[in-house]
Amino acid sequence: MSESNVYSFKVDKGQLERAKRFFARQGIPLQDNLRDLIDVAADCEQCLELHEDDAPIGELQSAFTTLLANSKNTWHLNSVLQEAVLTLAKITKMPVDVIVNILGEARRIKTDTA
16 A cells, blocks of 8 residues: 555535535445545546556556446445435425436536536
């Protein structure tokens, strides 16, 4: 295992506490998920760098295999968050199609501006 660094950033205290409680409801500690997301992002960047450096396909495949292995640790977050949003849509009596349209538009805008 490589050397670890402490990384911190400012967040609203109330937001942080609510996020911790939300993830605790799901049985998945917030801190572990943040570490997993960083691992996946770092693995993605490594794959992109190898591709840009015209690395041999075997090296790319090896890095991608690591990415896939680490992605298993975060894949559940997509369904957890989607399920929570849809559950809240029902609680608030918001039509599901409105939620889906808003989320789809957010994805389109994020992609267009990236």
